[in-house]
Amino acid sequence: MDALDLARWQFGVTTVYHFLFVPLTIGLGIFVAGLQTAWHRTGKEHYLKLTKFFGKLFLINFAMGVVTGIVQEFQFGMNWSEYSIFVGDVFGAPLAMEALLAFFMESTFLGLWIFGWDKLPKKVHLACIWAAAIGSNLSAYFILAANAWMKHPVGYEVVDGKARMTDLWAVLTNSTALAQVPHVIGAAFVVAGGFVLAVSGYWLLKTRAEMWRSAARAALVMTAIAGAVVAGTGDMSAKLMYEQQPMKLASAEGLERDTAGAAFSIAPGIEIPNVLSFLATNDFNATVQGTEDLQRRFEQQFGPGDYRPDQTIVFWSFRVMIVFGLATVGLSVLGLWLTRRKRGFPRWLSRAFLLALPLPSAAVIAGWLLSEIGRQPWTVAGELLTASSVSPGVTLAEVATSLTIFTALYGVLAVAEAVLLTRHVRKGVEEPEPVTEKTERLEPSLMY
Amino acid sequence: MIDLWFVIIAFLWTGYFVLEGFDFGVGLLAPLVSRSSAEQRQSLQTIGPVWDGNEVWLITAVGAMFAAFPAWYAGLFSAFYLQVTLILVGLIVRGVGLEWRGKVDDPRWCDLGIMVGSGLPAFLWGAVFADLLFDSAPAAVLGGMFTLAVCALHGAVFLALKTTGPVRRRARATVLAAGAVVIPVAVFALSNLGTLPALAAMAALAAATALIWRRREGWAFGATAAAIVLTTLAVFMELRQQPLPGLTLAEAASGAYTLTMLSWIGLIALPFVLVYQGWTYWVFRKRVQVAPI
DSSP states (O other): OOHHHHHHHHHHHHHHHHHHHHHHHHHHHHHHHHHHHHHHHHOOHHHHHHHHHHHHHHHHHHHHHHHHHHHHHHHHHHHOHHHHHHHHHHHHHHHHHIIIIIIHHHHHHHHHHHHOTTTSOHHHHHHHHHHHHHHHHHHHHHHHHHHHHHHSOOSEEEETTEEEESOHHHHHTOHHHHHHHHHHHHHHHHHHHHHHHHHHHHHHTTOOOHHHHHHHHHHHHHHHHHHHHHHHHHHHHHHHHHHHOHHHHHHHHTOOSOEETOOEEEETTEEETTHHHHHHHSOTTOEEOOHHHHHHHHHHHHOSSOOOOOHHHHHHHHHHHHHHHHHHHHHHHHHHHHTGGGOOOOHHHHHHHGGGTHHHHHHHHHHHHHHHHTTTTEEETTTEEGGGTSOTTOOHHHHHHHHHHHHHHHHHHHHHHHHHHHHHHHHOOOOOOOOOOOOSOOOBSOOO | OHHHHHHHHHHHHHHHHHHHHHHHHHHHHHHHHOSSHHHHHHHHHTTTTTHHHHHHHHHHHHHHHHHHOHHHHHHHHHHTHHHHHHHHHHHHHHHHHHHHGGGSSOTHHHHHHHHHHHHHHHHHHHHHHHHHHHOOHHHHHHHHHHHHHHHHHHHHHHHHHHBOHHHHHHHHHHHHHHHHHHHHHHHHHHHTTOSHHHHHHHHHHHHHHHHHHTTOHHHHHHHHHHHHHHHHHHHHHHHTTOSBTTBOHHHHOOOHHHHHHHHHHHHHHHHHHHHHHHHHHHHTOBOBOOOOO
16 A cells, blocks of 8 residues: 555545535536526416525535535645646646636625525526526536546647647547536436435425425426436447547456457346447447457557556446436436326335435446546556656655545535435425515625 | 736735635634624624635636646645645535534534634645745744734624624724734734835734724725735745745746636636626625524
């Protein structure tokens, strides 16, 4: 165990943890904005109640996404200084843009939304939640553009041992990013839809209120549409992976040798002939490269070393992602069918909705494990090895300290967040406060 | 182009310290100036709508360093590893404390988190920059005490400016008491820098205390803000030659293409950010009262 291993563990732990909260921020923000718009349009009070109810859950979760995100931005410099120096010229740009173009918008307008209920005109207040939610989605785009560059670097040249950006547009329109952005944002909407579904399911088991049926229906629609986007862009990603990251594709399929008409492996030993070739290329007879043959070619190209990622994790995370993701989307399609034309929600269905809370999150985490462990041993594919990315001056003791602190703190906060969310879900919607007469006029603070 | 980006980064850090400086101060002092949970809420509500946006100044400053001076970014945060870890811990517990305190039954844990989470970074940022400049442990401690004290003063002035009633009165008294501590520390710390902005910062801190005495809260806030601007200016003037030991800006900088692209993006986006953040302060310009129960 050396500093490199711990730095990798720290990155894994803090990033997976961060991404437990992010999808909910991305998807639920838009959902709350949609609820508030519905209230605005129809004037129906139950939309206002739902806006406030899900708004509160959104904020509890939002806090965690923000504070765990700060760690991410510092972590590159702290643990991965060699990586930062190599990539900063290219990778730093989307990060700076994320802060300037997305985070300012998200945080400022969210502050206005939280505290502006009785201070802003209704339309302006509604615009604030939309601006905040769009800011969250925009931030996802920039960070995914940065992430995609690690797997498929474009728009750069290497000068004096450092990447130099030559084309920002190429970085921002990286094909890998363009497939990954809708895939991840779609998945975020599935997670958020699943969350709303689970909460609504819980309440539908207790009451027959129309409010929860309308929340559940909206969530079903959102989950089903987002699920279709995720599946479609997942297919796009697979085809790009065939061209750009053949080792990841081969590892995900456990394909050892270059194979024409390669079979798709469902589990070890259960295979569907020719389907992998078709998924990767739209041609049933195309040749898909295998891990062992790739390893041999990479050794010729890059010198001795093991260029295969952890086969077990990559293979199984791929399957967990697909199965759990499809299960969630299947549940939403089933729900839509059973409740078509305002049919009621059977109790067993409401109970099944509770599964929509853990399933998509598990799929998302598995997807990230596939994506990032599948990238190993590189931090920047073909350019920089993970082993050469770590901070040379940082000691094992230092990384051990920060890893311990963050893990312990995150553990405590996870429990607190779970308790807090559960309590507010159980409490249910609150009656909107009666509109009170404005009290005495306050003097503005800027009086000299 | 390199100089321009150094100025932009100095500007972003300055914005961060001015804005988050009073957030830290308010977080630290809220339990001191509040005698009831309603007053505690009143105190924290002064920063409620704005603190998260203020923190993005840090995210942007660090992101801009990463993009424009990768070696500076990487060297700084890997060198001050444990300090930065603790700053992050502070920012985490403060952030969840502020967001969650209205949603829990007993907010005492949140208040503790807010206080500790404000104090830690307020102290450590000063310690990091002082250590960077003077490379000695006593200087780091002094620098930390200085930024902690200035944040407290800045926050107390902000509380006096933004509240009514007993909290405002106590905040004013706190400013006068804090001034007695801050000014000697400031004289001691800033004389190490010795440059004109550093000396002017001392004068601004003294002026702030005097202005509170004269009940000019708006002007006093301007004075503490000016003191922070001047101090940051003094620090970055020192860093210009050598942002890290053995590193020059030119060596640390990204290529001309990247810097040009980032300049255009900043030029287009930053005015919008300043306008809508400024608008937030305008929307919440009124003093915060104790909420009627």
